[in-house]
Amino acid sequence: MIKLAQRVQAVKPSPTLSLNAKAKALAAKGVDVVSFAAGEPDFDTPAFxxxxxxxxxxxxxxxxxxxxxxxxxxxxxxxxxxxxxxxxxxxxxxxxxxxxxxxxxxxxxxxxxxxxxxxxxxxxxxxxxxxxxxxxxxxxxxxxxxxxxxxxxxxxxxxxxxxxxxxxxxxxxxxxxxxxxxxxxxxxxxxxxxxxxxxxxxxxxxxxxxxxxxxxxxxxxxxxxxxxxxxxxxxxxxxxxxxxxxxxxxxxxxxxxxxxxxxxxxxxxxxxxxxxxxxxxxxxGPTDELQTMVKAFKERRALLVNGLNKLPGVTCPMPDGAFYVFPDVRGLLGKRHQGIEVSGSLKLSEILLDDYQLAAVPGLPFGAEGFLRLSFAASRETIEKGLQRLQAFVSALT
Ligand SMILES: Cc1ncc(COP(=O)(O)O)c(C=O)c1O
CATH class of the missing domain: 3.40.640.10 (Type I PLP-dependent aspartate aminotransferase-like (Major domain))
Structure with a gap:
C-alpha cells in the first residue's frame, strides 16, 4: 500500500467537478440530463x-x-x-x-x-x-x-x-x-x-x-x-x-x-x-461578446429565480452577479420522496440526478446546508426543462 502524505488526507475532492463528471457520463450514455451544475459559460471563446x-x-x-x-x-x-x-x-x-x-x-x-x-x-x-x-x-x-x-x-x-x-x-x-x-x-x-x-x-x-x-x-x-x-x-x-x-x-x-x-x-x-x-x-480586444453574454445571463437569471420562487418550500434571492443562484431549500428537507427521507442537500442532489436526471450542486460543500447551487450558464430551454423537473420532484414529496 502506498502511504500518502497527510495533507492529501485532509483534502476533499471537488464536489462540483465530480457532479459534473457524473452528469456528463450519464449524458454520454444517452440519458437526457439537464445540468444546472456548470461552472463555466455555455458561450464559446470569441473567434478573435x-x-x-x-x-x-x-x-x-x-x-x-x-x-x-x-x-x-x-x-x-x-x-x-x-x-x-x-x-x-x-x-x-x-x-x-x-x-x-x-x-x-x-x-x-x-x-x-x-x-x-x-x-x-x-x-x-x-x-x-x-x-x-x-x-x-x-x-x-x-x-x-x-x-x-x-x-x-x-x-x-x-x-x-x-x-x-x-x-x-x-x-x-x-x-x-x-x-x-x-x-x-x-x-x-x-x-x-x-x-x-x-x-x-x-x-x-x-x-x-x-x-x-x-x-x-x-x-x-x-x-x-x-x-x-x-x-x-x-x-x-x-x-x-x-x-x-x-x-x-x-x-x-x-x-x-x-x-x-x-x-x-x-x-x-x-x-x-x-x-x-x-x-x-x-x-x-472588443467587449461586445462579453456584453451579449451578460445580457443573456441577466435574462436567464430572472427566468430561473422566478421559476424557483414559485416552488413551495423554495426561496431564492436574486443574485447580483456570476451565473449561479443559491436557493434555500430547507423547506424541502425532512420530507419524503418515494418513502426515502430527503435528509439534506446531498441526498436532495442525489435524488434529483438519479430520479429526475437533473444535476444540481448541494449546498453542504459550500458551507451552507439546506441550499442548492444552480447555474444559469445554460440555455432558456434547459432552464425551463430543469424547472419542470424540479416541479415534478417537489410535487412528489410527502
Ligand atoms: C470563485 C472562483 N474563483 C476562482 C475560480 C477559478 O477560475 P479559473 O481557475 O478557471 O481562472 C472559480 C471557478 O469556478 C471560481 O468560481
Whole structure:
C-alpha cells in the first residue's frame, strides 16, 4: 500500500467537478440530463481570441516562456487593472498562472506556515478551504446570512481574527451565492481588519458578470489604504468564456508575487505559450461578446429565480452577479420522496440526478446546508426543462 502524505488526507475532492463528471457520463450514455451544475459559460471563446492563438501557433510561438508570463501579457494585465479597476501595478507585481485557481494555490503556498489561519466567508467556493489545508493552513469559516444579503458582519469577522490570521478571502460577486459587496460593505470589512496585519485576497473572477447598477468595486477601491496588503486575483475564464485555456493572474505586493513565482518556477513554469498571446488579444480586444453574454445571463437569471420562487418550500434571492443562484431549500428537507427521507442537500442532489436526471450542486460543500447551487450558464430551454423537473420532484414529496 502506498502511504500518502497527510495533507492529501485532509483534502476533499471537488464536489462540483465530480457532479459534473457524473452528469456528463450519464449524458454520454444517452440519458437526457439537464445540468444546472456548470461552472463555466455555455458561450464559446470569441473567434478573435481563437484566431490570435492560431496565429501564435503558426508563428512557432510554442516554446517555454518566462515563468511569470510574457512581458506583453503582464503589461496588458497592468493596463487592465489600471483601466477597469483604477489600481496601479508594475509588471513585477503580476504573476500569470494556470487559471485563477492556480493563482490562489500559489498565494496560500507562499503565505502560510503550518497552523496559520485564513478567514473564509461561508457560503464559500469549495476550493478555498481545501487549498488552505493543502498549504498546511487552517481555514477559519465565518458565516454570512441570506437575510443579510450575504454581507459579512464586521463583529463576526473581528471575532474570527487572531494573531495567526494571515489572510481574509473576499469573493464578489460570489460563487455560490452571486451576492456582491458594495463599497459600504467593503468599507466595514476594511474597518474590521484595520488593526490586523493580514493580507486581503480579493477573488474578482466574476467581476464582469455583474447585473447591478452599481459598478464593480473591490476592497482596495473601497479602502485605498489597504492596497499595499491586497492581492487581486482574476483571470480570463469567465469573462471571455476561456475556462479550458487555463489563464489567470494575481497582482499584489512584490515580495509575495516573487515568492509565488518561486513556487511556480519549481512546479508548473509558464502558462501555455500561445495561450498567453491569445490572452493579450482578449484583454485588449472588443467587449461586445462579453456584453451579449451578460445580457443573456441577466435574462436567464430572472427566468430561473422566478421559476424557483414559485416552488413551495423554495426561496431564492436574486443574485447580483456570476451565473449561479443559491436557493434555500430547507423547506424541502425532512420530507419524503418515494418513502426515502430527503435528509439534506446531498441526498436532495442525489435524488434529483438519479430520479429526475437533473444535476444540481448541494449546498453542504459550500458551507451552507439546506441550499442548492444552480447555474444559469445554460440555455432558456434547459432552464425551463430543469424547472419542470424540479416541479415534478417537489410535487412528489410527502
Ligand atoms: C470563485 C472562483 N474563483 C476562482 C475560480 C477559478 O477560475 P479559473 O481557475 O478557471 O481562472 C472559480 C471557478 O469556478 C471560481 O468560481
Amino acid at each position: 481570441v481563437k484566431e490570435s492563438a492560431k496565429r501564435a501557433l503558426d508563428a512557432g510561438f510554442t516554446k517555454y516562456t518566462a515563468s511569470a508570463g510574457i512581458p506583453e501579457l503582464r503589461a496588458a494585465i497592468c493596463d487592465k487593472l489600471q483601466k477597469d479597476n483604477a489600481l496601479g501595478y508594475t509588471p513585477e507585481q503580476v504573476l500569470v498562472s494556470c487559471g485563477a485557481k492556480h493563482s490562489l494555490y500559489n498565494i496560500f503556498q507562499a503565505l502560510l506556515s503550518p497552523g496559520d489561519e485564513v478567514v473564509i466567508f461561508a457560503p464559500y467556493w469549495v476550493s478555498y478551504p481545501d487549498m488552505v489545508r493543502l498549504a498546511d493552513g487552517v481555514p477559519v469559516i465565518v458565516e454570512t446570512r441570506p437575510e443579510e444579503g450575504y454581507v459579512p458582519d464586521p463583529t463576526r469577522l473581528k471575532n474570527a481574527l487572531t494573531s495567526r490570521t494571515r489572510a481574509v478571502v473576499l469573493n464578489s460577486p460570489s460563487n455560490p451565492t452571486g451576492a456582491s459587496l458594495d463599497k459600504k460593505a467593503l468599507q466595514s470589512i476594511a474597518e474590521a481588519v484595520a488593526g490586523h496585519d493580514c493580507l486581503l485576497i480579493t477573488d474578482d473572477i466574476y467581476e464582469k458578470l455583474l447585473y447591478t447598477a452599481a459598478p464593480f468595486c473591490n476592497i482596495a477601491n473601497a479602502q485605498p489604504s489597504l492596497f499595499a496588503r491586497t492581492v487581486v486575483v482574476n483571470g480570463l475564464s469567465k469573462a471571455y468564456a476561456m475556462t479550458g485555456w487555463r489563464v489567470g493572474y494575481a497582482a499584489g505586493p512584490k515580495e509575495l508575487i516573487a515568492a509565488m513565482q518561486l513556487i511556480q518556477d519549481q512546479s508548473t513554469s509558464n502558462v501555455t505559450s500561445f495561450v498567453q498571446k491569445a490572452a493579450v488579444t482578449a484583454l485588449q
